[in-house]
Amino acid sequence: MDTIGANFGEVIQPEYSPAIISLALAAFLGIVIFSIFSYNRRSSVNLPPGNLGLPFIGETIQFLGALQSEKPHTFFDERVKKFGKVFKTSLIGDPTVVLCGPAGNRLVLSNEDKLVQSAGPKSFLKLFGEDSVAAKREEGHRILRSALGRFLGPQALQNYIGKMNSEMQRHFDEKWKGKDEVKVLPLVRGLIFSIATSLFFNINDDRQREQLHGLLDTILVGSMTIPLNIPGTLFRKAVKARAKLDEILFALIESRRRELRSGLNSGNQDLLSSLLTFKDEKGIPLTDKEILDNFSVMLHASYDTTVSPTVLILKLLASNPESYEKVVQEQLGILAGKKEGEEVNWKDLKAMPYTWQAIQETLRMYPPAFGMFRRAITDIHFEGYTIPKGWAIVWTTYSTNGREEYFNEPDKFKPSRFEEGKPLDPYTFIPFGAGVRICAGWEFAKTELLLFVHHFVKNFSGCIVIDPNEKISGDPFPPLPTSGQRMKLIPRS
């Protein structure tokens, strides 16, 4: 694993075995004891076929190993071939049923709080917070979604597009322009993080941004390890980083509260103001813990997921000149209607259908999220099998996105498959999930990705990926070029 955060604040050296081993150990330490009792007791029910793997460890190593490889879908493909689209396994300490294909996706994503509820690894919950939108359920989840919706909905986004534009332009001016060659991944990481800190907290100071970036990286590393809070572990480091992050963010909360009280801030300036001024239908504001946990989860959820398609779309366009030319023509058409220095606006984003098709095709070929875990809250009967109450359930993008059954010539980059008037079968293309837990930031991500491509085309007439065969793999997810994707740039004259 690469050293993460080496350029920022705290330098983090991976001193222990990688995430995959830690998670296996976590399983070994007995998180699954419950599960063993549970499925032995229920041996009379018609469980789906599959392999529960090694005692305690289950198939966690194979699962995370596949997600870290160039072919992350193999874990699912091999088992679908052997057992069918509904199979059992044991992952990260839990007996698990994986549901593949649109019918399985529909079952999980349209039955939140009826048949299933959110569930995630313990280390993740501890570090990102039990009061975050990703962890809360039922009414608590609904309230947090509506609090975040004030900041992430299309109405609010229209107010932030100017800020996103200036972050992008500044970034290209400072880090890309005048260079013959760049390493894309670290640059895009910096850009996406800067946009988050600017729009979430109105932090514009580079040193403070770098400090937060270092803390987030430490938390991300720790969230995929054994949740052992003892000196020397990566988890302990992550817990300390989360405490430091809270300290910084709490100071921001206090100072913003003062500004809001004295009328110096309008309440819709950024995510911070938006959460501080939110009240639910009963007039109850969010607690400080809810605000902090949601900052933490928002920083995480908006980061690598967006970095991955932002980097990979350049690779895919560079190797598909016909598609690249169409994107260029669309973007130049928009620029032609602008005065010197005038930036694109919300209306212009609606006039980028082909660019959006190319982004969707990138998300299809390289889904940033493999899917998500849920827990069965009742016995579920599906396709002749029973998924026992308490078992984990996985829905996955990898069961549809790359399969010939749903996408003709799935290995080819064909943005036209997303053309208007060519409806896709429901639940076959769901990079952002679906239903009540659909990604809260999907429109934010769409705006960021469209603006990134726009600014790239505005500044460069072309690019060449130096190593077109560079490995793309997750650590354990989302997919990223392993050497950072070096590219030659051709400036637009």
Ligand code: HEM
């Ligand atoms: C291309 C970029 C992104 C992708 C592919 C993506 C994908 C996803 C997926 C698959 C989920 C889980 C859905 C489930 O549990 O079934 C999710 C949840 C979430 N995402 Fe994103 N995401 C992206 C960007 C963002 C951004 C930019 C933000 C914030 C600004 C964000 C905020 C969230 C939040 C808060 C949740 C939790 C929602 C809930 O549990 O109700 N995401 N995302």
